[in-house]
Amino acid sequence: MSKALGFLVLLLCACVLAVDSSASGWEFATPVISQPQVTLNLSSLSSTGQYTVLTHPDFVDYQVRVKKSDFCDPTVNVYTGYLDVDYGAKHLFFYFFESRRDPAKDDVMMWINGGPGCSSSMGLLMELGPCQIDMKNLSSNGTVWNPYSWNADANIFFLDQPIGVGFSYADHGETVETTEDAARNVHAFISIFFETFSQFAGRPLHLSGESYGGRYLPAFASYIVDQNRISIAQGREPLNLQSVLIGNGITDISTLYPGRYEIECGTAALEVPMQRISTCVRMRMALPRCQMDMQQHCIDRFNEMNCRAAVGFCDSELSTGYWGTGRNVYDISKMCIGDSLCYAENTAIKAFLDRPTVREQLGVESPNNFSACSREVGRGFNLHMDKYAVPAQNYVAGLLERGIRILIYAGTYDWQCNWVANKLWVDKLEWTGRKAYNAQNWRHWEVDGAKAGETKSSGLLTFATVRGAGHMVPHDKPAEAQAMVSRWLAQLEL
Ligand SMILES: *[C@@H]1O[C@H](CO)[C@@H](O)[C@H](O)[C@H]1NC(C)=O
Ligand SMILES: *[C@@H]1O[C@H](CO)[C@@H](O)[C@H](O)[C@H]1NC(C)=O
Ligand SMILES: *[C@@H]1O[C@H](CO)[C@@H](O)[C@H](O)[C@H]1NC(C)=O
Ligand SMILES: *[C@@H]1O[C@H](CO)[C@@H](O)[C@H](O)[C@H]1NC(C)=O
Numbered sequence: 001m002s003k004a005l006g007f008l009v010l011l012l013c014a015c016v017l018a019v020d021s022s023a024s025g026w027e028f029a030t031p032v033i034s035q036p037q038v039t040l041n042l043s044s045l046s047s048t049g050q051y052t053v054l055t056h057p058d059f060v061d062y063q064v065r066v067k068k069s070d071f072c073d074p075t076v077n078v079y080t081g082y083l084d085v086d087y088g089a090k091h092l093f094f095y096f097f098e099s100r101r102d103p104a105k106d107d108v109m110m111w112i113n114g115g116p117g118c119s120s121s122m123g124l125l126m127e128l129g130p131c132q133i134d135m136k137n138l139s140s141n142g143t144v145w146n147p148y149s150w151n152a153d154a155n156i157f158f159l160d161q162p163i164g165v166g167f168s169y170a171d172h173g174e175t176v177e178t179t180e181d182a183a184r185n186v187h188a189f190i191s192i193f194f195e196t197f198s199q200f201a202g203r204p205l206h207l208s209g210e211s212y213g214g215r216y217l218p219a220f221a222s223y224i225v226d227q228n229r230i231s232i233a234q235g236r237e238p239l240n241l242q243s244v245l246i247g248n249g250i251t252d253i254s255t256l257y258p259g260r261y262e263i264e265c266g267t268a269a270l271e272v273p274m275q276r277i278s279t280c281v282r283m284r285m286a287l288p289r290c291q292m293d294m295q296q297h298c299i300d301r302f303n304e305m306n307c308r309a310a311v312g313f314c315d316s317e318l319s320t321g322y323w324g325t326g327r328n329v330y331d332i333s334k335m336c337i338g339d340s341l342c343y344a345e346n347t348a349i350k351a352f353l354d355r356p357t358v359r360e361q362l363g364v365e366s367p368n369n370f371s372a373c374s375r376e377v378g379r380g381f382n383l384h385m386d387k388y389a390v391p392a393q394n395y396v397a398g399l400l401e402r403g404i405r406i407l408i409y410a411g412t413y414d415w416q417c418n419w420v421a422n423k424l425w426v427d428k429l430e431w432t433g434r435k436a437y438n439a440q441n442w443r444h445w446e447v448d449g450a451k452a453g454e455t456k457s458s459g460l461l462t463f464a465t466v467r468g469a470g471h472m473v474p475h476d477k478p479a480e481a482q483a484m485v486s487r488w489l490a491q492l493e494l
Contacts (some may be wrong), residue, residue, distance in 0.1 A: 051081065051363060058193050058236065062188055066188040067363050072143060073097055073130030073176055074319040075149065080362045082168075083189045090174055092189055093167035093364070095121070096157040096197070097130050098262050100149070107204040107242070107489055109154040110190065112161060113252075114212025116179075116386065117377030119166030120368070121353060123210070128481065129158065141376045148478035150208075150485050155200060157193065161186055164377045167353075169366040176389045177380035179216055179390070181225035190224065190239060204242040206489070211417055211471065214249020214431045215387060216443040218395030224403055242406035245488065248417040250470045251408075252393040252425030252472075254299055257290050257318045259421025268420045269332050269412055279321040286317035298388045307388050322415055331413045331470030345475075346372045397431040406458045407488050411469030411476060412453070419465050426463050433459045444493040445484075452480040455494045464494055 045052055051065035076098040099106035111128065113120045125133045128150040131143035138144055150156055160166030162176035162185060177184050184388035192199050205222075218306045221244045228238035249255065262268040265280035266479050273280065293310035297303050328334040328342040336342040352358060353370040381387070396406055408426050410419035428440060437458035445455045445464060453465040466473045466480055474481035487494055 030276075045079065045254045049166070052193075054196050056192060058195075059188065059192055059292050061085065062192055063088065063128045064192050065363075066196065069096060069361060069363070071361055072124075072356075073093070073100075073145070073149070073151070074146075076100055076103070076130070078130075082363075082365065083192055085185050085188055086174070089172055090170045090185070091168060091365070092163065092185060093160040093366070094157050094189070094193075095124060095129075095362075096193075097149075097151045097155070099151050099153055099155045100130075101153045103155055104199065107154050107206060108194075108200050109150065109156045109206045109208055109489075111156060111158050112149070112207075112209040112213055112216060114210060114214075115165070115373050115378055116212050116216075117165055117374040118212075119159065119160050119372055119374075121166055121370075121422040122346070122349060122372055122405075123472075123474075124158045125349050125352070125354060126343070126475050127472050128478075128485075133345055133352060135345060135348060142355070142358070146478070148474070150474070150482060152482060153486055154206070154489055155203075159186070159189060161189070162377060164374050164380075166370065166374075167362070167364045167366045169368060175376070175380050178386050179219045179381075179392075180223075181231055182216065183220045185345075186220045187223050187227055191227075194239065202237060202240055204240050206243045206245060207241070208245035208247075210247035210249060210473070210484075212250060212387075214251040214417065214422075215390075215392045217246055217249075218242050218251065218392045218399065219390070221399050221404060222395045225399065225404065226466070241404060243407065243488070244399065245407045245409070245485070247473050248410045248414045248419070249408070249422065250387065250392075250417045250431075251396065251422070252391065253388055254291070254294065255421040255424035256417075257287060257294075257314050259418045259424060262288055262319060262420045263332060263415050263418045266323055268418070269415075274327070275321060275325070275330060279324075283318050283321060286313070290314035299391070302385075302389055304385055304389075307385060311388065313490040327415075328470070329416045331411075331476070332415050333413050336472070340370060343472075388389055393425055398461050399430055400431050400433060403460065405462075405488075405491075407462045407464065408485075409464040409466060409473065409484065411466045411471060411473040413476075414471040423463065423465075426459060426461070429461075431461075433461060437461055447480045447483040452477070452483070457493065462488070462494065 044291045045068040051067050054064045063084045066079050069078045069080045071078050079096040082093055084091050111123050113123045130149040132146045134142055134144050160168040162182040163170045207221050209217050224239050224241050241456050261283055264275040265273050297306035297310045328336045338344050338347055350370050408422055410422045412419050440456050440458050441452050442456050444451045453467045455464040466477050469476035
């Protein structure tokens, strides 16, 4: 979520060049397209610290540097690397883990964290990745194996985006400051990914993420769908995008504050409201004005200055009360520890990823130290009021109308991008399946015979809560989260 967190992925016609991983890469790549065409066998990639450089004639201003790594999951093939975009000026870092089940047949999934500006390694190392940061000094390598990883039955990559996030960087200070701009680089990345990892070409693709992912993913998926039309017209293979999964996302801004009120002052999260009565009364008084001003200045007609003022009012009247409690903004059942990201893992992950041995193992070439969330990137998006300027729910409707499955899930203890706000926007989403969706009944969904949450589903759209989980659902309820994703990929009911 922007405020708190920011402050808070044919054959490869490739010329294969091994370069020393300490070189910046691009200067080696310029003359390569006329070289003999080679099909790359990923298993033949070196893991000795050398990057293999791959180019493609359809994407002349892009190249991929990739190497095999022994990072994180010894049970599968792991690759890390950079996609160099815009003639090598911008470098997007990724981690790729093959599926633990059947990498030759399983779907491909991308995971991104939010912010805007937060690194997807956070999701990797404290939520759904094949290994988790070792918080108990149990291991000598800094991580422990995660039995509930989402690569249980999918090939999965984690992308640090946009430029400036995590280990992604730009050579000349270029920035990406809107979701719609970021979409181009992500589309290029995923296109080249499928060209490079050619054994995955045509495989079903799923985009997943959380938090600001609720703004990113609908736009990224829509850009892919629109670009697919161009690919088809040009006789190229389209990306086989099948679904989008958003956890505790920020999508439709109109329901955020009423949702927060219900979490703090109602019984939507806890049986007894946690907020002081006097604070709740004041919040209840401010809510209609907050809603009216946002409707007028952010939604009906976006006016940057007035929208900023409206959001300022809403935050001061409806958010400061919660921050004042010292509670974790991502989990109402916990106190906020450490920095404004509220979890001890953040500090441990930074220390781990800043280790020279780990950077070397990953092939990191960013000149910067790691930061969980980039303030600069957050600031750039805030400058454009990216969160408010485009109604991201309309992308979701557009995707549903074009046959893309959508899963909106939310941990019930989150305050920041809470489940009530998500339920409210999904209920009022304007699409042809709206009536049918609203006519469905809520039902329990279960994991190992125990209730995991509530769900409602119609056609391509599914909404699900995860009981007792905060913002980072796989962190809090790993077995439930993994079961949910497995069922979703298998197109089973939750
Ligand atoms: C790739 O290389 C591995 C190991 O060298 C081999 O087992 C596999 O059959 C090769 N795959 C293809 C598609 O050539
Ligand atoms: C790191 O150590 C843990 C605990 O000893 C082990 O389970 C895990 O597989 C190791 N990870 C790697 C990448 O070797
Ligand atoms: C972690 O374990 C190692 C070896 O078991 C030990 O040398 C080290 O002091 C421990 N570190 C902490 C912080 O407990
Ligand atoms: C990275 O961190 C180290 C150790 O804290 C520090 O000496 C160095 O200046 C930092 N580098 C950058 C680019 O900030």
